[in-house]
Amino acid sequence: MAIRYLKNISGLSLAVLLASTAPAFATVSTAGAMLTQMTQSISNMPNLFSAAAYLLGLLFALTGVFKFKAHVEDSRSTPLNAGVKRFLAAGMLFAAPFMSTALQGTLVGTGGTAISQSGVHSNAGLQGMDLMITQFIGNIAQPATNLLIAFAYISAIALLVVGIVRLTKTEQEGPRGPAGLGTIMTFLASGALFSFGDMAGIFSNSLFGTSTAATYATISTSVITASDAAQVEPVIESMMIFIMIVGFIAFVRGWFVLKAFADGSSQASLAQALTFLIGGTMAINLGQLINLLEKTVNVSGITFS
Secondary structure: OHHHHHHHHHHHHHHHHHHHOOOOOOOOOOHHHHHHHHHHHOOOHHHHHHHHHHHHHHHHHHHHHHHHHHHHHOOOOOOHHHHHHHHHHHHHHHOHHHHHHHHHHHHHOOOOOOOEEOOOOOOOOOOHHHHHHHHHHHHHHHHHHHHHHHHHHHHHHHHHHHHHHHOOOOHHHHHHOOOOHHHHHHHHHHHHHHOHHHHHHHHHHHHHOOOEEOOOEEEOOOOOOHHHHHHHHHHHHHHHHHHHHHHHHHHHHHHHHHHHHHOOOOOOOHHHHHHHHHHHHHHHOHHHHHHHHHHHHOOOOEEEO
16 A cells, blocks of 8 residues: 555656646647647656656565565565565666567567558649648648657556556456466557557558558549549548548557456457457558459549559
């Protein structure tokens, strides 16, 4: 109980300290600028988790000493592994940055290919609602992606700390114990979120044979005239990018659902997790999915490259 209180107090103190020294930002003028400011506002969160991990490492090292002392005095009531687990967790918390690198290397190696985008048409010459749509998506696309990447990275750090702390628990914790499926999946989800771009590229490559999201639309002149296609194609591409962002969100959520399933949550299932992961990948690379479906039914009204 005392350890839990110390964790809460130290985390709250660090949060207040960082919040009190947060820099001032200029007034935003666009939705993209707002998303960028949100990303900047949470930029100190990794430092918060790093500091919390270091404090937890000190705490586990200290309690480990007392567990060893208690084992020497009464080996029946305090097993030797109680101290060993705390020293192991302390070392991993002290080396949290190296742990994150190890997790990334374990999942994607050194040759991972991150998801990328093929490109879009210029919106020059568009008017009215078409121009509004393309300008809106163009304004928010990159800031929204950056915010999602930052969220994935912060979540990965949090899951890494949670996984390390679970190593100090007993086998009676079940899936959340040191060797439980939930703990193992916590580390795997952490590594996947650290390697968010590479994991999305790996899933896309597994489904479509490429890690490049096809967003460049070409409408056949047998469907509409070339001048009309020049007006429609940028709008279609903007919708593809919006769906891609939704796919990124679903892909991130899939890892959390997979972790919840491994933890034994009754509100999460393996099918649900795979739906988010695979469905999110299809949304990310919707252009390749449309190409695949068109070739399957032998039509060619629009292609994405």
